[in-house]
Amino acid sequence: MARGRPDGPGRRWRVTADPHTHTRHSHGKGTVLENARAAARRGLEAVGITDHGPGSLPWIGVRSPETYEEIRAEAESASRATGVRVLVGAEANVMTPGGDLDLDRRVLDRLDLVLVGLHLMIRPAGLDGARLLVRNVAPWRWSARVRARARTANTKALVEAVRRHPVDIVVHPGLHLPVDTPELARACASRGTRLEISSAHSETDEAYVRAAAKEGVDFVLSSDAHSPDRVGDLSAALRVAERAGLDPERVWNVAGPV
Numbered sequence: 001m002a003r004g005r006p007d008g009p010g011r012r013w014r015v016t017a018d019p020h021t022h023t024r025h026s027h028g029k030g031t032v033l034e035n036a037r038a039a040a041r042r043g044l045e046a047v048g049i050t051d052h053g054p055g056s057l058p059w060i061g062v063r064s065p066e067t068y069e070e071i072r073a074e075a076e077s078a079s080r081a082t083g084v085r086v087l088v089g090a091e092a093n094v095m096t097p098g099g100d101l102d103l104d105r106r107v108l109d110r111l112d113l114v115l116v117g118l119h120l121m122i123r124p125a126g127l128d129g130a131r132l133l134v135r136n137v138a139p140w141r142w143s144a145r146v147r148a149r150a151r152t153a154n155t156k157a158l159v160e161a162v163r164r165h166p167v168d169i170v171v172h173p174g175l176h177l178p179v180d181t182p183e184l185a186r187a188c189a190s191r192g193t194r195l196e197i198s199s200a201h202s203e204t205d206e207a208y209v210r211a212a213a214k215e216g217v218d219f220v221l222s223s224d225a226h227s228p229d230r231v232g233d234l235s236a237a238l239r240v241a242e243r244a245g246l247d248p249e250r251v252w253n254v255a256g257p258v
């Protein structure tokens, strides 16, 4: 791992992996093999196939938890074909204020990478799940009081998810939904869970990275690619990390100096 301030993209920071990409198994455009080939072209050592969990709306998520086993078989042959380590993961949905996920422990334990996040395009899980969703989408959410309550509920849901499950990465905190970054970062730091800096979502910006970094949490850069041409495109995330003055030691998927 590199030490000190980076001098610029590709100089001191060498990205080694893209842990967050999608395929046709959820609502991505490419195949597992196409994502692996794209990662190879970018010179990456590893790529994560992290299709959306089954709690997503039907055209967004995997058909069922068993889909991850199909992905595993494709990942093994894609690894052999490309020389890139293809990791089988999921972008699981946090479904309730108590941190329930849309994948059970048996499935999580078989994955190489567990990503979790809050999304609006999900099938609400029971009354609690519906309440969490409504807080974030109802027209009255623009009132400061309601927004503050949504922020508290969203933060608690993510913190509980991190506390209860073996979570590697919390994805795009603050995307469409308010979250208390320092509180989430403290929970992640205590569990060894990383926070995502996403090339695809400007919400994971410099201010967010600075606020989270103060709490001692580590990070990961990702593309959240939904098509093979975006796999490994981490330049936007890299710029955010650099501008925030992040020590490369604290970013899981960079190495250097080169």
Ligand SMILES: [Zn+2]
Binding pocket: 091, 117, 119, 171, 172
């Ligand atoms: Zn997402």
Ligand SMILES: [Zn+2]
Binding pocket: 020, 022, 091, 224
């Ligand atoms: Zn994603």
